[in-house]
Amino acid sequence: MTRVLIVDDSATESYKLKAILEKNGFEVIEADNGADGVTLARQELPEVVLMDVVMPGLNGFQATRQISKGKDTAHIPVIIVTTKDQETDRVWGRRQGASEYLTKPVEEKILLSTIQSVLSN
Numbered sequence: 001m002t003r004v005l006i007v008d009d010s011a012t013e014s015y016k017l018k019a020i021l022e023k024n025g026f027e028v029i030e031a032d033n034g035a036d037g038v039t040l041a042r043q044e045l046p047e048v049v050l051m052d053v054v055m056p057g058l059n060g061f062q063a064t065r066q067i068s069k070g071k072d073t074a075h076i077p078v079i080i081v082t083t084k085d086q087e088t089d090r091v092w093g094r095r096q097g098a099s100e101y102l103t104k105p106v107e108e109k110i111l112l113s114t115i116q117s118v119l120s121n
Contacts, residue, residue: 002119003027005044007037007063008052013104017050017081020108034058038066041073048115051098053082053089061096068097077118081106
């Protein structure tokens with residue numbers, strides 16, 4: 001079973017993503033801030049990470065950089081899932097190591113196809 005780490009400080013957004021993923025056979029791990037997300041990524045080594053950007057403390061860009069550059073976690077694709085939809089945000093997210101960049105609200109089929117795409121690379 002594919003394990004997905006959701007890192008989002010919004011309980012509502014996490015719930016929506018988790019419901020979609022579990023309905024489609026994924027195992028879900030959750031963190032509600034960037035620092036915990038990095039820690040869980042190192043401990044659990046999920047197959048993919050869904051990362052929000054706007055969070056207190058360590059934001060999603062910083063957490064993405066730590067995961068994508070980490071010795072033990074560099075192989076894990078990070079998909080940024082955020083409300084920030086400026087082109088500069090997309091470029092910055094890619095520079096931090098994100099494999100993909102989606103904006104909320106995310107349609108189920110787009111989320112699932114994006115996850116499949118990063119897993120097959």
